[in-house]
Each structure stands twice: as structure tokens, then as C-alpha cells.
Amino acid sequence: MSSEPTVERSGAPAGRLPADVTSFIGRRAELAALAGLLASARLVTVTGPGGVGKSRLALRGAAAAARAGLFPDGAWPAEIGAVRDPLLLGHAVLNALGLTDATARPPLEVLVEQLADRRLLLVLDGCEHLVGPCAELVDALLRAAPGVRVLATSRQALGATGEHLLPVAPLALEPAAGGGAADAVALFVDRAAAVLPGFELTEANRAEVALLCRRLDGIPLAVELAAGRLRALSVAQLNLRLDDRFRLLTGGARTAPERHRTLRTTIGWSHELCSMQERLLWARLSVFAGAFDLEAVEYVCAGGGIEAEELLELVAELVGKSVLLREEGPHGVRFRMLDTLREYGGYWLRAGGEQHRLLRRHRDWYLGVATWGEVEWFGPRQAETAERTRLAHPNLRAALEFSLGEPGEEQLALVLAGTLWFYWVGSGHLGEGRHWLDRALALAPEPTEARAKALWVTGYMAILQGDLARARPALEECRRQALTTSDDRALAYAVHRQGCAALIGDAPERAAELFEEALWHYNALGELNSNVLMAMFELGMAYLFLGDGDSGEVWIDRVRELAEEHGEQWAYAYALYALAYARWSAGEVRRARAYARECVRLNHLFRDLLGIVLAMDVLALLETEGPDGDLVEARVLQGAAHRIWQAVGKPFFGSRSFNGPHLECEQRARDGLTDQEFHEAFRLGGLLDLDAAVSRALGRGGRPGPGGLPGPRPVRPSPVPAG
Structure with missing residues (x-):
């Protein structure tokens, strides 16, 4: 039952480099220099003052390097400018790389582990306000991941070991040898034509345009701002007004570098206009x-x-x-x-x-985004909600930072961090979620409704990370507070998550009692959402672990019924994992494989690593079944699953019950393979990135095999074989 192991790494992705929205002008020499540095140096920092075009140059150079095949795993941009808390730097880079950190470990440790065998270019854009933390991150990453190179942009050098600097000057003000317009002039003409259709460089305006670009020192941002005024002013009028502004606005800034003064003056002038x-x-x-x-x-x-x-x-x-x-x-x-x-x-x-008032309104808007997202999470727009929340992530961070730093706003910080449970859990941001909740809980010890929710959310996330030492005290505090304050909703959630702690603590009988109690409370409250469906799924798993398959499948079928009725797919995917487990226990390999594959596919939509890896371990076990089983493929999938567990937390939460299929698969593979085959297949599986691992689990390149399922319908979850 063995075969030669094969592993397909994902193709040479471009990463997530943004597409150009305006034409790229000039910089041929700088791009050539950057290409040479990226081919030989592991850390390159593009430096220069604000507005000189560091980011555009870096992204352009990164895209060229990716197309040239220098980085088989792609070039990935991480915007650092919006990150204010140094403790979130690692989370921001993980997010930018599309890597999910659901562990309780420091994000840098996870980042180093995830990139240890990757060959990619990481573009850290806008590092000047976090130079020290960025240097520490880069140093640790480059030491541990030999295939990774870093391209940073900053107004100053990072000061990290092995750093190569590429200073960026303003655009050329004189034409290159061979004629043509100077780069600064070409940029002005290009941007001017965008706001004044038909604008072009002529003999009549050539001298005025060249003079304007010289006065602006060829600084790209200054040139673009000036071009934006052409709907109201001619080039000659721009020159006259700019000359007046320079005389007025540079008088008190003699200690600043000339180009800094020019840019500041140009921005101020544009502001005045x-x-x-x-x-x-x-x-x-x-x-x-x-x-x-x-x-x-x-x-x-x-x-x-x-x-x-x-x-x-x-x-x-x-x-x-x-x-x-x-x-x-x-x-x-x-x-x-x-x-x-x-x-x-x-x-x-x-x-x-106006700063305080605007920051509060900003926070209130993104609290609304989170609140509406929590509502829409239970319904057919879950995937859209996850993406909308991802796009809002930098602003949600800013809203949380404001609430935590402003006296009197701590309760709203609790509300916001707790309301985002669906994003922290459903999209794999447990580490960052706990960061915000821990800070908020420390600042707001009063027994409020917001604190109660923050406690059960913290307990829930700690459970998923296998951190029972933190989960149990948080949930017990939530339960005590709920009883004291007659908060029936918080009581239901506390009891529910205590059931989860019992389940991963290998006490399925006690877990079943707690889930039954929680569902009674939910029913009395009229509560129905994804959490309630998860309680039903978890109760079903408790019965399956107790050997009562009939009771277990009653609850799992209830989850399927409600999920299909409401168009819910996240909890539905977990129900499919439970059905895969149940069908495997009953010896129905084909149905089990179909359920497990659909679970992987749906959870991949949300980037929910936990759901993916649980089903993947079942799929590995199913590869060992029957005369056509493939022990090598089983071991490859186990290696891929092991890599994913490293980004989730403690494998199988430290639970013997959840670990059962994995141990059974491991033993079968060990009995049927040579030691070399056993270890080599596992190692090769560990080389698969998330997308490649999912493709493999879905059937050798993502095509569903026998028993596979069709793709998702627009609203209702995909159909699965009747149990």
C-alpha cells in the first residue's frame, strides 16, 4: 500500500502586490540597482524623505523580482504605517502573508516557524515609526529563514545586521541622454492629463513645466499635488503662486533639509488652495x-x-x-x-x-461595522462578512487603540473586542483577539455586561488554543458574575464554553451535561446563532466520543438542518467534520471522505485553520482504509496537518479524544511503511503551504475524487450525501 511520495508546492505566486493605479514614471537606474541588491542581499532598505516615492519603487522592484522567478513563494507587501502598537507588528506581518496565527505563542515565533522553509520576499512598507521593532523582527526572521529576503521602506535605516541601503532621490530634472522629457516633467504631464484631458507638453508650456518641476525639486508627491491644480490654474499661474508661497512659508524653517522644506511648503500650498x-x-x-x-x-x-x-x-x-x-x-x-x-x-x-471628536466618531463607526458583522455572521453572507471585516482590520485596530488609550472609553473597548469574536475565531486571529481582550479586561474590572462577554470570548479562544489554564478561570469568573448580576445570556455562554473545556479535557460525559444545560438556556432566551449551532455540534461530538453514535448524529443533523435553513456555512462545516468522524466509525469510507473534503473546502473560505486541520487529519486516516489505501499519501497529509497545527495551537487541544484518528492513522502508516518512507512522506507534507495542503486534501490538486461534492451554491451550503 505504499507509493512514491510526491509534493506539489504552490506555483510562483505574485503574493498580494497591489496593481498600479497610475503609470510608473522613470526610476530606471534605481530599479536596476534594486534588482541587483535583491539578487544578492537579504535585507534592502529603500530610504528617503516622505513623498519621494519609496513605496512605489519598492513595490515595482518587488513585482519585477517575483516575475523573474527569484522568489518561488512570491513577494508579499506588509503595510507597517498603520500599525501603532509594536506588539501587533508580528500579527500584522502574519496577516499580510496570509498566514493565520491562532496560537498563544508570540507571533514572531509563529512567523519564524511558518517561513523557515519558504523562499519569498517580504516588503515592509513604512517602517520609520517602528524602526527598532522592525529591525528586531527582520533580524530574527533572516536568521531563522534562509530563503526569506526583506525589502523595507523607511525614512531612516533600520540598523539591522546585513542591511543594504538604497537611498532614493527626487526625480531627474534634466532629460536623459538621447532626449525625451526629464522624469519629473514626464510625471507632471502624465498626472496633468489625468485631471485635464488633452493636456500635453508643447513648445508653449515646456519651459514653464520645467521651471515648476525644478521649483518642486522633482519630489514626486509635490509634482502630483501641483498637477492636481490644473483644472483651476495654468502652469504659469502655478509658478507665480508657488513662488509667493515659497517666500512666505520657508522663512522659519531654515534648519530643515531643503527638500523637506520644499515638500512641506508644497503640501501647505496645496492645502491653502x-x-x-x-x-x-x-x-x-x-x-x-x-x-x-x-x-x-x-x-x-x-x-x-x-x-x-x-x-x-x-x-x-x-x-x-x-x-x-x-x-x-x-x-x-x-x-x-x-x-x-x-x-x-x-x-x-x-x-x-476636533481630534477627540473625530476619533470617537471613527471608533463608533467601526464598532458599528463589528456589530453588524456579528449579526450577519449568522446567515448566507458569512464569507462576505469575513472579507469586509478583513478590509476594515487596520481601522478596527485604530478604534481599539483609541478606546484603550482614552479614559472613560474602556467599556467600549470591551464591547468592540468582544463583538469581534466571529472574526478572531472564524478567520483565525485568536492571538490578536486575545491581545486586545487581555488589555481591555485589565483596564475594566467592573462586573458589566461587556466584561462578561469579553470573559467568555477570552475563555473560548483560549480553549481553541489548548490553553485551559487561562480558559477555565475566565469562564468561571464569567459564570459567577452572570449569576450575581442575573445576566442569563452571559450564563448561557459561560456554561457552553465550560462544556468545551470539558470536551477537550477528555471528560465527554461532563461536557454533554454542560452543553445540554447551555442549550436549555439558549432556548429559553430565544437565542439562535452560530454559537448555538456550535453548541449542538459539540454536544454531538461528546456523544460520539462516548460511543453513542445515534444521539450524536441527531444533534449533528439538527445543525445541518438549521444551517441550511439560514444559509450558515461556518458551523455547518464543523457539522460535516462530525459526520465524517461518525461515518468513519461506521465504516462508510466514501461518505466520510465526502464530508471531510467539504469541511476543508468551506473552512478554507474563512481561513479557519482549526476546521481545516481537524478534517485533514480524518482524511489522512481515510487514506489508510481498504485495499486501495495509500499509506504514503496518508502520511503526507499528516505532515501537512502538523504544519497547520503549529499555527493553531496545541495539536488536538491536547485532547486524547480528538487525537484518536491521528494516532490510528500514524500506527497504520508505521506498520505498513519502511522507516524512510514513514518519515520522508511526513517531511514532504510539511513543505506544503496552506493552499497547497488544501488542494492536496481535496483530491490531488483540488479536484474532488469519488464521493466528492459540487461547489457552493450562492446562499445555501453545498449539498452532502444524506446520512
């Missing part, structure tokens, strides 16, 4: 971290001089003036402000005394 409302909106938009949509702008920024119905036009004006960047994706149009412009807007927001 904006209307009063545009300036006000510019300042207010500085509270956003990362990208944001128009709906968020309308809520956060309206009022006090700006009517909601005026915001669409004002946003369009700021896009036209290059103050905002417009990004169009599968989830609609979003906007982003460069860090340099955000800093300038933040200055005026503070000067106008």
Missing part, C-alpha cells in the same frame, strides 16, 4: 488607518461645516488633487491617504480642536 470644506475634510480623514470607503467617510466626517450629501463631491475633489488615492477592487471603491498627507491633516485636526 483647497476650499475651506476640502481642508476640513482633509483634516478629518486623517483619523482613518489604511483604506476606507465612502460610507465610513459620510458617517465620520459629516457635520460641523460639511453636509453628508456634499461628501461625495468633496472626496472626488481630493482625489483629483492627489490628496486621496482611489482604489477599486472586487468589494467596491475604497480610498487611501499617503502617510505624509495624513500627518499634515492630523496637524490641522489637532489645531482645530
Whole structure:
């Protein structure tokens, strides 16, 4: 039953490098230098002042290196500018790499482990405010992962060992040998044509354009801001007004580097040329971290001089003036402000005394995003909700940071961190979720409803990480508080999660009692959501572990029925895992494989590693069944599952019951393979990244084999064979 092990790594992905939204002008020499450095150096830092084009150059160079095949595992950008808490740096990089950290370990440890055998380029963009932490992360990563290289952008060097610097100067002001326009002039003409269709470089305006670019020192951001004014002013008028602004605004800044003064003056001049409302909106938009949509702008920024119905036009004006960047994706149009412009807007927001009010409105909007996401999580839009929350993640971090740092806002920090349970759990961010909850719980010890929810969410996440030492005290405190304050809902959730602790603690009989009690409470409250369905699934598993398959499948079928009725897929996927376990126990290999594969496929939609890895271990065991079994393939899947467990937490939560299929598979493989085959197949499985492992589990490249299932329908979960 053995065969030659084969492992297919995923192709050469480009990572998640963003597509260019405007043309890339010039920088041929810099791109050539960067290509040479990336081919030989493991850490390259692109340095230069704000607005000089570091990020565009780095991303362009990274894309070229990826296309050239230098990095088989792709080039991956991580935006560091929006990360304010150094403790979240590792989480942010993991998220950017598409790696899920659900463990209780330090994220850097997980990152090092996950990238140990990868050959990829990590682009850390905007490191200047976290130079020390970034240097520590890079140093640890490069020491432990020989196939990883790092390309950073920063206004100053990181100071890490082995760092190679690529200083970026402004664009050339003189034409290159062979003629053509200077790079700075070419950039101005390109951006001018975008706001003034038909604009081109002519003999009549060539001298004025060249003069303008020289006065702007060829700084790309300054050139783009100036080009954005052409709808109202001619190039000659731009020169005259800019000359006036330089004389006025540089007088008190003689100690600053000349180019810094030029950029600051150009931004200030562009700011002055904006209307009063545009300036006000510019300042207010500085509270956003990362990208944001128009709906968020309308809520956060309206009022006090700006009517909601005026915001669409004002946003369009700021896009036209290059103050905002417009990004169009599968989830609609979003906007982003460069860090340099955000800093300038933040200055005026503070000067106008509006910062606190705007930060609170920003927090309130993203609390609404979280609250609505929790509601929509139980329904047919779960995958869309997960993606919408992922897009809002940088702003959710900013909202949490504000609530935790502002006296009197601690309760809302508890509410926000607790409400996001569906994202922390369902999309694999347990480590970061616990970070925020631990901080909030430490700041708000009062026995409030918000604290009760934060406690059971903390207990739940700790259980999933196999951390019973933290889970049990949190859940017991929640239960005591619920009884004292007559909080029936918190009591139901506390009892439910205590049942989970008993289940992974190998006390299925006690677990069943607690799940039954929790479901009684849920029924009395009229509570029905994904948590309630999970309680039914967990009760079914408790019965299966007790050997009562009939009772177990009654509850699992109830989960399927309710999930299909409401279009819910996350808890439904866990029910499929339970059915796979039950059908394997009954000797029905074909049905068990179909259920387990569909569980893997659905959980992959949410990036829920726990659901994936539980089903993958069952699929490994199923490979050992029957005369056509493949022990080598079983062992490859076990190796892939082991790698995933490293990003989840303690394998099988430390539970003997959940570990049963794994141990059975391991023993069968050991009995039927040579030692070399046994260990080599496991090692090769460990080389598979998540997507490749899922593809393998779904049937040698992702095609469902016998007993496989069709893809998902738009609303209802995919059909599965009747039990």
C-alpha cells in the first residue's frame, strides 16, 4: 500500500502586490540597482524623505523580482504605517502573508516557524515609526529563514545586521541622454492629463513645466499635488503662486533639509488652495488607518461645516488633487491617504480642536461595522462578512487603540473586542483577539455586561488554543458574575464554553451535561446563532466520543438542518467534520471522505485553520482504509496537518479524544511503511503551504475524487450525501 511520495508546492505566486493605479514614471537606474541588491542581499532598505516615492519603487522592484522567478513563494507587501502598537507588528506581518496565527505563542515565533522553509520576499512598507521593532523582527526572521529576503521602506535605516541601503532621490530634472522629457516633467504631464484631458507638453508650456518641476525639486508627491491644480490654474499661474508661497512659508524653517522644506511648503500650498470644506475634510480623514470607503467617510466626517450629501463631491475633489488615492477592487471603491498627507491633516485636526471628536466618531463607526458583522455572521453572507471585516482590520485596530488609550472609553473597548469574536475565531486571529481582550479586561474590572462577554470570548479562544489554564478561570469568573448580576445570556455562554473545556479535557460525559444545560438556556432566551449551532455540534461530538453514535448524529443533523435553513456555512462545516468522524466509525469510507473534503473546502473560505486541520487529519486516516489505501499519501497529509497545527495551537487541544484518528492513522502508516518512507512522506507534507495542503486534501490538486461534492451554491451550503 505504499507509493512514491510526491509534493506539489504552490506555483510562483505574485503574493498580494497591489496593481498600479497610475503609470510608473522613470526610476530606471534605481530599479536596476534594486534588482541587483535583491539578487544578492537579504535585507534592502529603500530610504528617503516622505513623498519621494519609496513605496512605489519598492513595490515595482518587488513585482519585477517575483516575475523573474527569484522568489518561488512570491513577494508579499506588509503595510507597517498603520500599525501603532509594536506588539501587533508580528500579527500584522502574519496577516499580510496570509498566514493565520491562532496560537498563544508570540507571533514572531509563529512567523519564524511558518517561513523557515519558504523562499519569498517580504516588503515592509513604512517602517520609520517602528524602526527598532522592525529591525528586531527582520533580524530574527533572516536568521531563522534562509530563503526569506526583506525589502523595507523607511525614512531612516533600520540598523539591522546585513542591511543594504538604497537611498532614493527626487526625480531627474534634466532629460536623459538621447532626449525625451526629464522624469519629473514626464510625471507632471502624465498626472496633468489625468485631471485635464488633452493636456500635453508643447513648445508653449515646456519651459514653464520645467521651471515648476525644478521649483518642486522633482519630489514626486509635490509634482502630483501641483498637477492636481490644473483644472483651476495654468502652469504659469502655478509658478507665480508657488513662488509667493515659497517666500512666505520657508522663512522659519531654515534648519530643515531643503527638500523637506520644499515638500512641506508644497503640501501647505496645496492645502491653502483647497476650499475651506476640502481642508476640513482633509483634516478629518486623517483619523482613518489604511483604506476606507465612502460610507465610513459620510458617517465620520459629516457635520460641523460639511453636509453628508456634499461628501461625495468633496472626496472626488481630493482625489483629483492627489490628496486621496482611489482604489477599486472586487468589494467596491475604497480610498487611501499617503502617510505624509495624513500627518499634515492630523496637524490641522489637532489645531482645530476636533481630534477627540473625530476619533470617537471613527471608533463608533467601526464598532458599528463589528456589530453588524456579528449579526450577519449568522446567515448566507458569512464569507462576505469575513472579507469586509478583513478590509476594515487596520481601522478596527485604530478604534481599539483609541478606546484603550482614552479614559472613560474602556467599556467600549470591551464591547468592540468582544463583538469581534466571529472574526478572531472564524478567520483565525485568536492571538490578536486575545491581545486586545487581555488589555481591555485589565483596564475594566467592573462586573458589566461587556466584561462578561469579553470573559467568555477570552475563555473560548483560549480553549481553541489548548490553553485551559487561562480558559477555565475566565469562564468561571464569567459564570459567577452572570449569576450575581442575573445576566442569563452571559450564563448561557459561560456554561457552553465550560462544556468545551470539558470536551477537550477528555471528560465527554461532563461536557454533554454542560452543553445540554447551555442549550436549555439558549432556548429559553430565544437565542439562535452560530454559537448555538456550535453548541449542538459539540454536544454531538461528546456523544460520539462516548460511543453513542445515534444521539450524536441527531444533534449533528439538527445543525445541518438549521444551517441550511439560514444559509450558515461556518458551523455547518464543523457539522460535516462530525459526520465524517461518525461515518468513519461506521465504516462508510466514501461518505466520510465526502464530508471531510467539504469541511476543508468551506473552512478554507474563512481561513479557519482549526476546521481545516481537524478534517485533514480524518482524511489522512481515510487514506489508510481498504485495499486501495495509500499509506504514503496518508502520511503526507499528516505532515501537512502538523504544519497547520503549529499555527493553531496545541495539536488536538491536547485532547486524547480528538487525537484518536491521528494516532490510528500514524500506527497504520508505521506498520505498513519502511522507516524512510514513514518519515520522508511526513517531511514532504510539511513543505506544503496552506493552499497547497488544501488542494492536496481535496483530491490531488483540488479536484474532488469519488464521493466528492459540487461547489457552493450562492446562499445555501453545498449539498452532502444524506446520512
